[in-house]
Amino acid sequence: MRLKNKVIFLILGIILIAGVFTYYFNNEKLTSQKKTQVISKNQEKKIPQENKKKRNKPREFQNTQLIYNDKSIPVLMYHSIDYEKNNELRVPKEQFRQQMKYLKDNGYTTLTLDEFYNFLINNKPVPLKSIIVTLDDGYKDNYINAYKILKEFGFNATVFVITSTIDKDGSYLTSSELKEMDQNGFDVESHTVNHDKLNELTYEKQYRTLKDSRECIEKILNKQVKYIAYPFGKFNNYTQKATVDAGYIMAFTTNSGWANKGQGTYKLNRVYISANHDINEFIRRITNAKYNLN
Numbered sequence: 044m045r046l047k048n049k050v051i052f053l054i055l056g057i058i059l060i061a062g063v064f065t066y067y068f069n070n071e072k073l074t075s076q077k078k079t080q081v082i083s084k085n086q087e088k089k090i091p092q093e094n095k096k097k098r099n100k101p102r103e104f105q106n107t108q109l110i111y112n113d114k115s116i117p118v119l120m121y122h123s124i125d126y127e128k129n130n131e132l133r134v135p136k137e138q139f140r141q142q143m144k145y146l147k148d149n150g151y152t153t154l155t156l157d158e159f160y161n162f163l164i165n166n167k168p169v170p171l172k173s174i175i176v177t178l179d180d181g182y183k184d185n186y187i188n189a190y191k192i193l194k195e196f197g198f199n200a201t202v203f204v205i206t207s208t209i210d211k212d213g214s215y216l217t218s219s220e221l222k223e224m225d226q227n228g229f230d231v232e233s234h235t236v237n238h239d240k241l242n243e244l245t246y247e248k249q250y251r252t253l254k255d256s257r258e259c260i261e262k263i264l265n266k267q268v269k270y271i272a273y274p275f276g277k278f279n280n281y282t283q284k285a286t287v288d289a290g291y292i293m294a295f296t297t298n299s300g301w302a303n304k305g306q307g308t309y310k311l312n313r314v315y316i317s318a319n320h321d322i323n324e325f326i327r328r329i330t331n332a333k334y335n336l337n
């Protein structure tokens with residue numbers, strides 16, 4: 044072979060090898076891009092299912108002053124945190140702030156409902172001065188007033204929402220407000236779809252409103268909903284079965300008094316706090332488990 048031909052072959056050879064390399068490299072890149080796409084698609088699919096079970100993790104309490112589940116705990120029941128003349132269901136925010144400040148200054152711990160459930164059912168100890176703050180109906184002022192005040196003192200609370208009101212009316216909470224509260228350690232739980240009087244409904248209708256409201260909140264927050272407060276505190280012989288079948292593990296009434304396991308996990312008492320209760324009455328209600336209910 045002549046030198047000229049050898050050079051031509053060499054150049055052709057280099058071009059061929061470079062071509063093969065470029066093809067192979069691009070192909071690899073495409074394959075890995077495809078792989079990444081497949082992985083991220085799978086991850087997208089997985090995330091909601093994982094989140095569905097995610098709730099704020101219950102704390103493990105360890106100090107010398109703990110109580111166990113044979114004792115009672117006050118579960119405070121509020122509604123609106125705002126002022127309205129002659130409406131005792133609306134506790135003015137200054138009054139609410141004074142009550143929360145009292146709890147803070149006197150060493151109280153606010154429990155989440157998961158922590159309370161663990162106390163009641165699994166006999167996990169909780170601090171001696173444990174208390175639970177609940178707000179019924181899901182009024183907008185729960186976000187504007189109560190949420191801000193509770194956060195200021197490092198407290199949490201549970202909001203029992205009427206799901207048909209979410210995003211519907213300016214006086215009730217929106218889904219974005221509920222999401223924000225949920226992400227900051229607050230419980231959002233059910234108060235049925237239409238604030239239904241469960242005692243007047245058949246088993247099927249009770250089951251429907253209990254299940255639909257649970258699913259509605261779960262869809263908004265991407266987490267499991269497990270607790271309910273019966274509207275008006277009303278229930279009948281079918282209510283407990285409907286509540287269990289609809290997926291709840293604990294329920295609250297409006298029966299007055301501190302809550303304990305003797306009442307049963309589906310008929311728990313609460314301590315009503317109204318605008319008519321000054322700080323002394325508030326202290327009286329949370330200091331003695333057997334406070335005079337009238």
Ligand SMILES: [Zn+2]
Pocket residue numbers: 179180234238274275
């Ligand atoms: Zn209500």
